[in-house]
Amino acid sequence: MLQRVLRPIVAEFQPDWPVLSAADRATVREASLSDTVRAIRGAPPHFRAAVTLLALAAAAAMAVRGTAAGLGGPFRSFERLVRSLTLLSVFEHPAVKDALRVERGPDRQARMRALRADGVLR
Amino acid sequence: MRGGARPAGPAGSGWAPHRIGGPATLSCDVLVIGSGAGGASVAATLVEAGRDVLMLDEGAHLDAAHAPASVPESFRRMWRGSGILAALGTPPVAYAEGRCVGGGTEINSAIFQRAPDTLLDDWAKRYRIAEFGAAALGPYYDRAAKVVNATPPPPDAGLPTDILRRGGAALGWKVVELDRGTRRCVGTNYCSLGCPTGGKQSMTATQIPDALSGGLRLIADCRAARLRLRGGRVVEVTAQARGADGRRHRVVLRPREVFVCAGAIHSPALLRRSGLTRCVGDTLRLHPTLKATALFDEVLDAHDARLPLTAISEFMPDRRIGGSVTQPGLLAMSLAEDWAERSWLMPEWRRCGQYYTMIRAAGTGTVRPLPLSAEPLVRYALTESDWTQLARGATELARVMFAAGARHVYPSIAGHPGWASPEEVLAQADAPLPRTRTSLMTIHLFSSLPPGERSDGVATDSFGRVSGVENLRIADASQIPEAPGVNPQATVMAMAYRNAEAFLAASGTKTRRTAFRERSAA
Numbered sequence: 001m002l003q004r005v006l007r008p009i010v011a012e013f014q015p016d017w018p019v020l021s022a023a024d025r026a027t028v029r030e031a032s033l034s035d036t037v038r039a040i041r042g043a044p045p046h047f048r049a050a051v052t053l054l055a056l057a058a059a060a061a062m063a064v065r066g067t068a069a070g071l072g073g074p075f076r077s078f079e080r081l082v083r084s085l086t087l088l089s090v091f092e093h094p095a096v097k098d099a100l101r102v103e104r105g106p107d108r109q110a111r112m113r114a115l116r117a118d119g120v121l122r
Numbered sequence: 123m124r125g126g127a128r129p130a131g132p133a134g135s136g137w138a139p140h141r142i143g144g145p146a147t148l149s150c151d152v153l154v155i156g157s158g159a160g161g162a163s164v165a166a167t168l169v170e171a172g173r174d175v176l177m178l179d180e181g182a183h184l185d186a187a188h189a190p191a192s193v194p195e196s197f198r199r200m201w202r203g204s205g206i207l208a209a210l211g212t213p214p215v216a217y218a219e220g221r222c223v224g225g226g227t228e229i230n231s232a233i234f235q236r237a238p239d240t241l242l243d244d245w246a247k248r249y250r251i252a253e254f255g256a257a258a259l260g261p262y263y264d265r266a267a268k269v270v271n272a273t274p275p276p277p278d279a280g281l282p283t284d285i286l287r288r289g290g291a292a293l294g295w296k297v298v299e300l301d302r303g304t305r306r307c308v309g310t311n312y313c314s315l316g317c318p319t320g321g322k323q324s325m326t327a328t329q330i331p332d333a334l335s336g337g338l339r340l341i342a343d344c345r346a347a348r349l350r351l352r353g354g355r356v357v358e359v360t361a362q363a364r365g366a367d368g369r370r371h372r373v374v375l376r377p378r379e380v381f382v383c384a385g386a387i388h389s390p391a392l393l394r395r396s397g398l399t400r401c402v403g404d405t406l407r408l409h410p411t412l413k414a415t416a417l418f419d420e421v422l423d424a425h426d427a428r429l430p431l432t433a434i435s436e437f438m439p440d441r442r443i444g445g446s447v448t449q450p451g452l453l454a455m456s457l458a459e460d461w462a463e464r465s466w467l468m469p470e471w472r473r474c475g476q477y478y479t480m481i482r483a484a485g486t487g488t489v490r491p492l493p494l495s496a497e498p499l500v501r502y503a504l505t506e507s508d509w510t511q512l513a514r515g516a517t518e519l520a521r522v523m524f525a526a527g528a529r530h531v532y533p534s535i536a537g538h539p540g541w542a543s544p545e546e547v548l549a550q551a552d553a554p555l556p557r558t559r560t561s562l563m564t565i566h567l568f569s570s571l572p573p574g575e576r577s578d579g580v581a582t583d584s585f586g587r588v589s590g591v592e593n594l595r596i597a598d599a600s601q602i603p604e605a606p607g608v609n610p611q612a613t614v615m616a617m618a619y620r621n622a623e624a625f626l627a628a629s630g631t632k633t634r635r636t637a638f639r640e641r642s643a644a
């Protein structure tokens with residue numbers, strides 16, 4: 001349910017930059033939806049309940065206003081949370097890291113483990 | 123191990139915690155609940171003294187070879203509540219804790235700082251804590267420093283570190299170099315994801331493997347739910363463990379002695395859930411922290427450098443200015459505050475750094491368990507003087523950023539237009555912050571079970587023994603009497619060694635203060 005409700009909101013919160021191919025954009029969007037939902041599911045139950053209720057209300061408002069941004073009041077914290085989880089996931093996605101020329105996580109880990117094994121200190 | 127616990131199989135570090143095979147009843151001499159900075163220090167001390175110790179942690183064990191490779195994965199696997207935690211109040215204060223074997227030490231930056239001598243001496247007096255103060259804690263701090271190999275940063279720590287040096291020098295403000303607990307650190311800058319190389323000297327790299335080789339039994343994925351008390355003693359601890367089969371099993375523990383080391387939030391929550399309420403979870407303290415994003419002309423590439431390893435100490439212990447890890451994802455999270463106005467900084471991410479002002483607040487909070495939930499309700503309120511400190515801190519932070527060459531500085535205040543020059547900062551110097559739009563966070567929590575011999579406001583005696591319960595002791599951040607104004611892990615470890623040695627002395631195992639020994643270099 002949470003996934004369904006958050007889908008349009010997470011889609012709205014996708015950043016315009018960096019510019020990705022349509023295929024990458026779709027992959028990144030799906031991954032950020034999944035990451036955001038999983039993070040909220042891992043939150044303490046009292047937060048989860050509040051976020052779920054606010055998500056339902058924000059989705060309803062979005063259907064009318066066309067946007068989930070700028071709703072104000074308790075929605076400010078909700079917007080900040082969902083937007084920050086979405087953005088974190090987007091900018092941690094391998095396709096976006098490639099676009100930014102940032103080493104992917106597993107590659108960096110492997111390179112650093114090798115450096116340490118070789119006794120190279122930075 | 124009796125009662126259905128068995129080794130979990132190979133892991134990259136050469137050791138692994140035990141996993142429960144089914145419902146189990148386990149007995150031990152000493153049960154340690156929580157394996158973070160406090161719990162691991164207690165376990166190491168007691169095992170060294172030859173005691174039979176069983177340690178539980180609610181979280182899983184991830185060794186360096188299996189460290190998460192992204193922030194969202196780390197949040198899910200190592201951070202409590204997927205990183206979504208907040209103390210409620212105006213404004214709410216977002217906080218973070220580790221939930222894994224090794225606790226907060228697995229996701230922290232390993233910065234090692236001793237609490238100022240004057241504060242330690244003042245606490246000893248005001249809380250009437252016996253054998254406390256700078257001189258008494260000194261040897262325990264020394265031991266903690268040896269265990270984690272606390273060492274100064276390398277001279278070439280990188281531009282994010284130089285920014286603070288530069289800004290401090292330009293303003294004539296004192297700057298300190300921050301020691302860190304590392305051994306052959308290669309500067310991956312993934313400290314908060316779980317160190318992938320083993321360079322960070324967290325508890326799973328130091329005291330836990332040492333204690334395991336000395337006979338410690340460790341069960342991961344096992345959450346202590348309640349202590350059962352009879353006749354002024356803990357007689358049983360009930361827990362829920364995830365077994366090797368992936369299912370949840372009930373575990374009953376029958377210890378002779380119990381150390382609760384579940385951290386500043388979960389230790390008081392567990393005590394309250396067990397019916398112990400006197401001065402429990404009423405005095406939570408923390409370091410409210412206001413972040414800022416600064417844009418520079420030069421490329422910092424902070425994602426590829428070490429996190430800033432200097433701090434402006436001019437205003438310590440009341441306020442400290444330091445730096446945070448900056449990676450594109452974490453930067454985007456900060457800008458989410460006011461995305462419409464600040465997203466233009468994202469394409470400039472290589473020229474951005476994230477810095478903060480952290481205050482030694484006087485405000486307090488509460489921890490209360492909630493029915494049917496493992497996570498308690500945490501509340502926190504800042505005092506008027508805290509707001510004054512934060513306003514000053516915001517001004518100082520912006521000033522030092524401009525002095526170091528920043529072009530724009532955006533504090534984590536929604537709707538704030540940011541500062542474009544030092545003149546703008548001075549024109550608004552120390553202006554009150556908008557309380558509902560200011561985003562505060564903390565990674566330092568303490569003081570929810572303070573020690574001492576006072577008749578009011580303390581939860582334990584001078585050495586962590588819970589009032590009215592003969593065999594129950596505390597050894598974690600909840601024991602630090604008040605906010606120390608510095609990174610707390612060293613103080614948590616020092617106080618935990620002291621409480622463990624006091625217990626050993628009281629139980630006739632060994633005289634207090636004799637356990638200060640060098641850990642043989644790994």
Ligand SMILES: Cc1cc2nc3c(=O)[nH]c(=O)nc-3n(C[C@H](O)[C@H](O)[C@H](O)COP(=O)(O)OP(=O)(O)OC[C@H]3O[C@@H](n4cnc5c(N)ncnc54)[C@H](O)[C@@H]3O)c2cc1C
Pocket residue numbers: 155156157158159160161178179180181218219220221222223224225226227229230231232233234235314344345346347383384385386388389392565566567597598599600609610611612614
């Ligand atoms: C992101 C981050 C960065 C930090 N950076 C620094 C730094 O650079 N330097 C510094 O000095 N400090 C730092 N800190 C703070 C420092 O890590 C903590 O102060 C310290 O770890 C606290 O030790 P503790 O033993 O009280 O609790 P923790 O280390 O949090 O350990 C408590 C353990 O208890 C377990 N637990 C909780 N409840 C239960 C239960 N019911 N049953 C079983 N187990 C349970 C938890 O899973 C956890 O592993 C940082 C913290 C964070 C979150």
